[in-house]
Amino acid sequence: MNRYSLIVFFSLVTCCAGHNLEKGPKPPCGFWNNTLIKFSLALGLVDLVDLSPDIAPDIEIFHDIVFKETEQRPLKLDIYRKKNI
Numbered sequence: 001m002n003r004y005s006l007i008v009f010f011s012l013v014t015c016c017a018g019h020n021l022e023k024g025p026k027p028p029c030g031f032w033n034n035t036l037i038k039f040s041l042a043l044g045l046v047d048l049v050d051l052s053p054d055i056a057p058d059i060e061i062f063h064d065i066v067f068k069e070t071e072q073r074p075l076k077l078d079i080y081r082k083k084n085i
Contacts, residue, residue, distance in 0.1 A: 003043065010039040058083050 024034065031037045040046045055061060060083045068075040 006043065007045070010043075011036065055080070 027034050027037060031040070037046070060081050062079040064076045065079060066074045067077050
C-alpha cells in the first residue's frame with residue numbers, strides 16, 4: 001500500500017470512531033481528534049517545532065531574568081531585542 005492509501009484509511013477510521021468520547025484537551029485546529037494527530041505524527045505528516053532556532057547576530061539576548069519569586073519556583077523571562085537600541 002502506498003502512503004496515501006494509508007492516510008485515507010486512517011482518516012476514515014478516525015472519522016468513524018467515536019471521537020466525541022475522548023477525554024482530555026481539545027485537539028488543535030485542522031484535526032478532528034487526538035487519534036488523527038497520533039497517526040499524522042507516526043506517518044511524518046506533521047512538521048515538529050524547532051525548539052532552538054538560529055538567532056540573528058544583530059539580536060541581543062537576556063536569558064532567565066527572574067521577574068517573580070513564587071513558593072514553587074521563580075518565574076523567569078527571556079528578552080530578545082535588536083542590538084544598538
